[in-house]
Amino acid sequence: MSRPKPIEYADAAPQVRAVFDDIKLSRKVDDVNNFWKYLANDPTLLKRTWESVKDAMAEGALSPLVKELLYVAVSVTNGCEYCIASHTASARKAGMTDTMFGELMAVVGMANETNRLASGYRVAIDQAFG
Amino acid sequence: MSRPKPIEYADAAPQVRAVFDDIKLSRKVDDVNNFWKYLANDPTLLKRTWESVKDAMAEGALSPLVKELLYVAVSVTNGCEYCIASHTASARKAGMTDTMFGELMAVVGMANETNRLASGYRVAIDQAFG
Amino acid sequence: MSRPKPIEYADAAPQVRAVFDDIKLSRKVDDVNNFWKYLANDPTLLKRTWESVKDAMAEGALSPLVKELLYVAVSVTNGCEYCIASHTASARKAGMTDTMFGELMAVVGMANETNRLASGYRVAIDQAFG
Amino acid sequence: MSRPKPIEYADAAPQVRAVFDDIKLSRKVDDVNNFWKYLANDPTLLKRTWESVKDAMAEGALSPLVKELLYVAVSVTNGCEYCIASHTASARKAGMTDTMFGELMAVVGMANETNRLASGYRVAIDQAFG
Amino acid sequence: MSRPKPIEYADAAPQVRAVFDDIKLSRKVDDVNNFWKYLANDPTLLKRTWESVKDAMAEGALSPLVKELLYVAVSVTNGCEYCIASHTASARKAGMTDTMFGELMAVVGMANETNRLASGYRVAIDQAFG
Amino acid sequence: MSRPKPIEYADAAPQVRAVFDDIKLSRKVDDVNNFWKYLANDPTLLKRTWESVKDAMAEGALSPLVKELLYVAVSVTNGCEYCIASHTASARKAGMTDTMFGELMAVVGMANETNRLASGYRVAIDQAFG
Numbered sequence: 001m002s003r004p005k006p007i008e009y010a011d012a013a014p015q016v017r018a019v020f021d022d023i024k025l026s027r028k029v030d031d032v033n034n035f036w037k038y039l040a041n042d043p044t045l046l047k048r049t050w051e052s053v054k055d056a057m058a059e060g061a062l063s064p065l066v067k068e069l070l071y072v073a074v075s076v077t078n079g080c081e082y083c084i085a086s087h088t089a090s091a092r093k094a095g096m097t098d099t100m101f102g103e104l105m106a107v108v109g110m111a112n113e114t115n116r117l118a119s120g121y122r123v124a125i126d127q128a129f130g
Numbered sequence: 131m132s133r134p135k136p137i138e139y140a141d142a143a144p145q146v147r148a149v150f151d152d153i154k155l156s157r158k159v160d161d162v163n164n165f166w167k168y169l170a171n172d173p174t175l176l177k178r179t180w181e182s183v184k185d186a187m188a189e190g191a192l193s194p195l196v197k198e199l200l201y202v203a204v205s206v207t208n209g210c211e212y213c214i215a216s217h218t219a220s221a222r223k224a225g226m227t228d229t230m231f232g233e234l235m236a237v238v239g240m241a242n243e244t245n246r247l248a249s250g251y252r253v254a255i256d257q258a259f260g
Numbered sequence: 261m262s263r264p265k266p267i268e269y270a271d272a273a274p275q276v277r278a279v280f281d282d283i284k285l286s287r288k289v290d291d292v293n294n295f296w297k298y299l300a301n302d303p304t305l306l307k308r309t310w311e312s313v314k315d316a317m318a319e320g321a322l323s324p325l326v327k328e329l330l331y332v333a334v335s336v337t338n339g340c341e342y343c344i345a346s347h348t349a350s351a352r353k354a355g356m357t358d359t360m361f362g363e364l365m366a367v368v369g370m371a372n373e374t375n376r377l378a379s380g381y382r383v384a385i386d387q388a389f390g
Numbered sequence: 391m392s393r394p395k396p397i398e399y400a401d402a403a404p405q406v407r408a409v410f411d412d413i414k415l416s417r418k419v420d421d422v423n424n425f426w427k428y429l430a431n432d433p434t435l436l437k438r439t440w441e442s443v444k445d446a447m448a449e450g451a452l453s454p455l456v457k458e459l460l461y462v463a464v465s466v467t468n469g470c471e472y473c474i475a476s477h478t479a480s481a482r483k484a485g486m487t488d489t490m491f492g493e494l495m496a497v498v499g500m501a502n503e504t505n506r507l508a509s510g511y512r513v514a515i516d517q518a519f520g
Numbered sequence: 521m522s523r524p525k526p527i528e529y530a531d532a533a534p535q536v537r538a539v540f541d542d543i544k545l546s547r548k549v550d551d552v553n554n555f556w557k558y559l560a561n562d563p564t565l566l567k568r569t570w571e572s573v574k575d576a577m578a579e580g581a582l583s584p585l586v587k588e589l590l591y592v593a594v595s596v597t598n599g600c601e602y603c604i605a606s607h608t609a610s611a612r613k614a615g616m617t618d619t620m621f622g623e624l625m626a627v628v629g630m631a632n633e634t635n636r637l638a639s640g641y642r643v644a645i646d647q648a649f650g
Numbered sequence: 651m652s653r654p655k656p657i658e659y660a661d662a663a664p665q666v667r668a669v670f671d672d673i674k675l676s677r678k679v680d681d682v683n684n685f686w687k688y689l690a691n692d693p694t695l696l697k698r699t700w701e702s703v704k705d706a707m708a709e710g711a712l713s714p715l716v717k718e719l720l721y722v723a724v725s726v727t728n729g730c731e732y733c734i735a736s737h738t739a740s741a742r743k744a745g746m747t748d749t750m751f752g753e754l755m756a757v758v759g760m761a762n763e764t765n766r767l768a769s770g771y772r773v774a775i776d777q778a779f780g
Contacts, residue, residue, distance in 0.1 A: 002349070002352065002520060003252060003345075003348075003519070003520040004251045004252060004361075006253075006254070033256050034253050034254055034255070034256050035244070035247075035248055035251075035253050038251040038252075038253045039247060039251065041251070041358065041362060042362035042365070042366070044362075044366075044445070045247075045362060045365065045366050045369075048442055048445060049243075049244065049247065049369075052240055052438055052442065053240060053244065055236075055434070055438060056233075056236040056237050056239075056240045057237070057240075060229070060233050061227060061229040061230045061233055062199070062230055062233045062234065062237075066196055066199065067233070067237050069192070069196065069200060070199060070200060070203045070234065070237045070238060070241065071237060071241045072770070073200045073203045073204055073207075074203055074204075074207050074237075074238055074241035074242060074245065075241060075245055076766050076769050076770040077203075077204050077207045077208060077766060078207060078242070078245045078339060079339055079598060079599055079600055079765070079766075079769045080245040080248060080249055080339055081255070081769075081772075082248040082249070082253045082254075082255055083241070083244065083245045083248050084769060084770060084772060085255050085256075085259035085260075085523075085772070086248075086255075086256065086259055087241075088259075088523075089258065089259050089522070092522065097191060098561065099190070099191040100191045100192055101524070102561060102562030102564075102565060103186075103190050103191055103192045103197070104192065104200065104770075105562070105565065105766075105767055105770045105771065106185075106186040106562065106564075106565050107186050107187065107192075107197050107200045107201060107204075108200060108204055108766050108770060109186075109565075109569075109763040109764070109766050109767045109770075110182055110183055110186045110187075110763060111200065111201045111204035111205060111213070111217075112204060112208070112762045112763055112765070112766045113179075113182075113759040113760065113762055113763035114165070114179065114183065114213065114759070115204065115205055115208045115210040115213045115729070115762070116726050116727060116729075116755075116758050116759050116762045117165075117169060117175075117179065117755055117759045118165055118168075118210055118212040118213050118216075119210055119212070119726050119729045119731075119734060120722070120726040120734060120754075120755045120758060120759075121134045121165075121168040121169065121171070121755065122133060122134060122168075122731075122734060122735070123136075123164050123165050123168045123212045124136070124164055124212075125164070125211070125212055125215050125216075126163050126164050126215075126216065128219065129215035129216055129218075129219050129393070130215075130392060130393040132650060132739070132742065133649070133650040133735075133738075134751075171748065171752060172752035172755070172756065174575070174752075174756075175752060175755065175756050175759075178571075178572055178575060179759075181568075182568055182572065185564070185568060202380070206376050206379050206380040207376060208729060209375075209376075209379045209468060209469055209470055209729055210729055211379075211382075214379060214380065214382060215382070215393075218393075219392070222392065228431065231394075232431060232432035232434075232435060234380075235376075235377055235380045235381065235432070235435065236432070236434075236435050238376050238380060239373040239374070239376050239377045239380075239435075239439075240373060242372045242373055242375070242376045243369040243370060243372055243373035244369070245339070245372070246336050246337060246339075246365075246368050246369050246372045247365055247369045249336050249339045249341075249344060250332070250336040250344065250364075250365045250368060250369075251365065252341075252344060252345070252348075259523070260522060260523045262609070262612065262780060263512060263605075263608075263779070263780040264511045264512060264621070266513075266514070293516050294513050294514055294515070294516045295504070295507075295508055295511075295513050298511040298512075298513045299507060299511065301511070301618065301622060302622035302625070302626070304622075304626075304705070305507075305622060305625065305626050305629075308702055308705060309503075309504065309507065309629075312500055312503075312698055312702065313500055313504065315496075315694070315698060316493075316496040316497050316499075316500045317497065317500075320489070320493050321487060321489040321490045321493055322459070322490055322493045322494065322497075326456055326459065327493070327497050329452070329456065329460060330459060330460060330463045330494065330497045330498060330501065331497060331501045333460045333463045333464055333467075334463055334464075334467050334497075334498055334501035334502060334505065335501060335505055337463075337464050337467045337468060338467060338502070338505045338599060339599055340505040340508055340509055340599055341515070342508040342509070342513045342514075342515055343501070343504065343505045343508050345515050345516075345519035345520070346508075346515075346516065346519055347501075348519075349518065349519050357451060359450070359451040360451045360452055363446075363450050363451055363452045363457070364452065364460065366445075366446040367446050367447065367452075367457050367460045367461060367464075368460060368464055369446075370442055370443055370446045370447075371460065371461045371464035371465060371473070371477075372464060372468070373439075373442075374425070374439065374443065374473065375464065375465055375468045375470040375473045377425075377429060377435075377439065378425055378428075378470055378472040378473050378476075379470055379472070381394045381425075381428040381429065381431070382393060382394060382428075383396075383424050383425050383428045383472045384396070384424055384472075385424070385471070385472055385475050385476075386423050386424050386475075386476065388479065389475035389476055389478075389479050389653070390475075390652060390653040462640070466636050466639050466640040467636060469635075469636075469639045469728060469729055469730055471639075471642075474639060474640060474642060475642070475653075478653075479652070482652065488691065491654075492691060492692035492694075492695060494640075495636075495637055495640045495641065495692070495695065496692070496694075496695050498636050498640060499633040499634070499636050499637045499640075499695075499699075500633060502632045502633055502635070502636045503629040503630060503632055503633035504629070505599070505632070506596050506597060506599075506625075506628050506629050506632045507625055507629045509596050509599045509601075509604060510592070510596040510604060510624075510625045510628060510629075511625065512601075512604060512605070512608075523772060524771045524772060526773075526774070553776050554773050554774055554775070554776050555764070555767075555768055555771075555773050558768075558771040558772075558773045559767060559771065561771070565767075569763075569764065569767065572760055572763075573760055573764065575756075576753075576756040576757050576759075576760045577757070577760075580749070580753050581747060581749040581750045581753055582719070582750055582753045582754065582757075586716055586719065587753070587757050589712070589716065589720060590719060590720060590723045590754065590757045590758060590761065591757060591761045593720045593723045593724055593727075594723055594724075594727050594757075594758055594761035594762060594765065595761060595765055597723075597724050597727045597728060598727060598762070598765045600765040600768055600769055601775070602768040602769070602773045602774075602775055603761070603764065603765045603768050605775050605776075605779035605780070606768075606775075606776065606779055607761075608779075609778065609779050617711060619710070619711040620711045620712055623706075623710050623711055623712045623717070624712065624720065626705075626706040627706050627707065627712075627717050627720045627721060627724075628720060628724055629706075630702055630703060630706045630707075631720065631721045631724035631725060631733070631737075632724060632728070633699075634685070634699065634703065634733065635724065635725055635728045635730040635733045637685075637689060637695075637699065638685055638688075638730060638732040638733050638736075639730055639732070641654045641685075641688040641689065641691070642653060642654060642688075643656075643684050643685050643688045643732045644656070644684055644732075645684070645731070645732055645735050645736075646683050646684050646735075646736065648739065649735035649736055649738075649739050650735075
């Protein structure tokens, strides 16, 4: 390859298909997102990443919606265009409303501002925060 | 000043004290965090930042707890030591348990990993994400 | 200029042409990449950057291939689209195989994840690391 | 916990000890680094992270030394203090000499500079890079 | 909305129009930039952001030109494509020449390089810097 | 070395001393900052970095003060502790007042906030910005 190319289900090796099948089943979708089709170039990485994501994003003490909001917050902070697009979509699917999206952006913007104010003013850590 | 220094209540100008008083009242604390004492070097910035933070972090479609988790997610992604320390503390106050903290870290770590995989593989944005 | 524009060899001043010639000679290419054509808007910056890059990327204790892999690792971590595209191409030219690219991505992804886990858990530096 | 605390072997649950034992065996060390002791607060995250790291850092098309150099490159780009300290130590153990470290820093510095020049000049992607 | 959409003046609610009017008046422009049209999805965020930006970017001890240069420096460091495009334009409007742009890029590139050298070499803070 | 160590003038090789002498002369200081003492571990990198910094920071279309403010803006955005400390000191030496510092922080904070809002709302680039 010169530029990595997505691998479609029809062209995929059996161990890649097994992961694709599990993604489709878990997410109740007809096809997997491009992200997984590119990772399929490295079947080991594909399998490990999917299993870790499935594990990390599952219902737990935090709901899948909250976890998707956190994913968007990280992706926006990193400026990762693909990740913002795909996880905003996932967050909507998990129940994010327009108002929630607006509040999410407000918090993420504010946190990025105050992070720099804290660094620039070289704020000493309060004793209470150990 | 050569290095910015925190301004204590006793030494603060009236318009700084007014902000400190509002922070103490809103958060039901006896003293404000160091962050605010450093910003007090610039009373206009102090006032604007506090009002924006109060606005952004208020109960809304997202709970104060979820908003604090988002704040930690951004601060960890930026590697801002003071911000991680202070907002981990705020998140605990707002109800974050040890299990929630563990899940938060797992999502933030995973999001930072997959952000780079998406960029490195130069994943094309799925049509569905428009 | 309103938006910076690339400067082609035919339109370039002599001191820019001299740098372009050296790039073409060193890299055995017929034309320089866009990156250099944009930097040509500032001939001093062009010259200094090319000389520093040539110096830093030369065969040394680390091979040119390893250095290109490092360049990709930094560019992916920063999410710099142009840099990912151009240095993935350079790395391939220097001998990077598909398998190497897969392992590179795996390490870069993992490092970005564990960097955040270390920050978020506020891990104390081991005495052995001084 | 208010601040996350490291968990020592003596105080660890059986599934944490199993991971610690595997780290010690794989790395031929008497004790694990602080990083793992903090992750032990979340045994699932600990196990998954260790297995992923072991997998990603193993001998492959790229040597363990090259992989450690990549890890340092990412950590320096992110400014993660703990990660720079621990992976500089790992890289030395894997064979990094002083000269290699110097070249590594030179490439990482240069890549971070040219990443910004490419972004700031808004360089169009060369057709050849697809 | 699935993807956030810009809100045009004709379709805007009265409190959004009031902000748009103030932007047009302050900046002496016929229409506001896309940035403001997207923020209009959240009228509170729109108002607060505009007031903060107007406040922060006003003539003060630093001139509006210097402030725009600083904005570009931050945007380039973050790799924010929209922000680089819009604030390069604002900086030109405020008086940035081609030579100034070249020097700006040179400083931003150099600062990003030396930031990593300082982190990678783990430089101890000089006593004089407190 | 296990951890990089600063190299003092008394222990430095002639080509390192030559650079140190030029720094002391140019900056009218009795001793160089720690940054240069660490880079002295790699005399080639030391020389190239000093010459590039001297070149980039010289009086030009932008004043040395403006260039130092830009350096601080980048360093704060990257969260580089050493760089914030050393370049805040340089900026003061070049004439930065307390009020200028406050305005600098306000702009840097605001730019980091609006960068994320632009990314998160996926703002389309205005036609005028090309």
